[in-house]
Amino acid sequence: MHRKILEATRELLGEEGFADLRLEHVAARAGVGKATIYRRWGSKEALAQELLAELAAPHIAVADSDDTREELLAAVVNPMRAVTDTPFGPVIRALLSQIAVNPTLGDPFRATVVQARRNEIARLIARGIARGDLRPDVDVDVATELLVGPVYFRLMFGGQLTLDFANRVVDSVLRGYGVPGREFPKPEP
Amino acid sequence: MHRKILEATRELLGEEGFADLRLEHVAARAGVGKATIYRRWGSKEALAQELLAELAAPHIAVADSDDTREELLAAVVNPMRAVTDTPFGPVIRALLSQIAVNPTLGDPFRATVVQARRNEIARLIARGIARGDLRPDVDVDVATELLVGPVYFRLMFGGQLTLDFANRVVDSVLRGYGVPGREFPKPEP
DNA sequence: TTGCTTGTGATACGGCCCGTATCGTATCAT
DNA sequence: ATGATACGATACGGGCCGTATCACAAGCAA
Secondary structure, three states: OHHHHHHHHHHHHHHHOOOOOOHHHHHHHHOOOHHHHHHHOOOHHHHHHHHHHHHHHHHOOOOOOOOHHHHHHHHHHHHHHHHHHOOHHHHHHHHHHHHHHOHHHHHHHHHHHHHHHHHHHHHHHHHHHHOOOEOOOOOHHHHHHHHHHHHHHHHHHOOOOOHHHHHHHHHHHHHOOEOOOOOOOOOOO | OHHHHHHHHHHHHHHHOOOOOOHHHHHHHHOOOHHHHHHHOOOHHHHHHHHHHHHHHHHOOOOOOOOHHHHHHHHHHHHHHHHHHOOHHHHHHHHHHHHHHOHHHHHHHHHHHHHHHHHHHHHHHHHHHHOOOEOOOOOHHHHHHHHHHHHHHHHHHOOOOOHHHHHHHHHHHHHOOEOOOOOOOOOOO
């Protein structure tokens, strides 16, 4: 029951988007009375929130390896694959605005999924620093955004989400765009 | 008339989001008959699209300077300020999902706003290369995503959009996270 | 079996909003 | 003055909201 409702929600969210999602359609597709949905969730947002949390959970952890570059690449490829190859993709697209605007969805998502992603990358960064591969003063929050931000940028604004793309992002983060030896002093305020 | 309808749309889009935007409310707030809106736009999406294009236009161009770092910083600060300090912010938040999912809004937005942003950054990169500040083989698309992606990441998923943040992004893109002199060879497939 | 509780699918309800059609009116150029 | 055009207002059938009510089936106790 619970399961069938979430599945129907997932399908219709991908087909119609959040704005045109109709709980009556969810009930019909799940073979369920409309009241049953309201008994358990009480709103479209609550239903979407549970679905989102459930779909996002499997894509957080990054496998350890003994290579810093490989681990950072996984930190990019993980959310990329989640978005291109799993049901999480259509759902997160449909809910981006709600996450950005509606604290009911946004706050739990940020507190769990986003924070877990940041923690995971912080762990990788710390391992890279311990190996002597990364600068000790790396800003882990900005690192998260440099690694994962481009993935979501392309998800919204177009562009191929390929392994080559992920490699270029990692290369850029790792080596930087600056010509070696040349200085770009930050001006004092 | 046209103006008043777009203003009412902008306000209500920020207050209610796209899913709960009601054209009857837009008409009422604009002091206009509902039919007038349908005569000119014919759908909620078309109305949102015109508003979005109008609000995004002023925030594309980046002022030239004689300093590569300053220009790249402007490429980050520009979209950041657009999102924090102008009416574009609430509107783009409300429409992120529609852009990601609905080609009616997404295609024109990608073809104009996003492409213009990419072109502008390509110009800055070319100038930086000509000055000898940047590697000649910089991938301009990835550069765009590394510079602007973090801004949209924080817009959706939380985090302060401050000048300090923009500086850290530019520093990272410019200098990279790699320890100078240390190599991170990309493995052959 | 009987009786009670719980959760269900179905249905109906007033209310809101959709998108369209049709009014009478105000503002133009001719 | 005449005609055309665009307007605000209003009304319409239809869809969906969120709630309430119903009969019914499953589970459990005695």
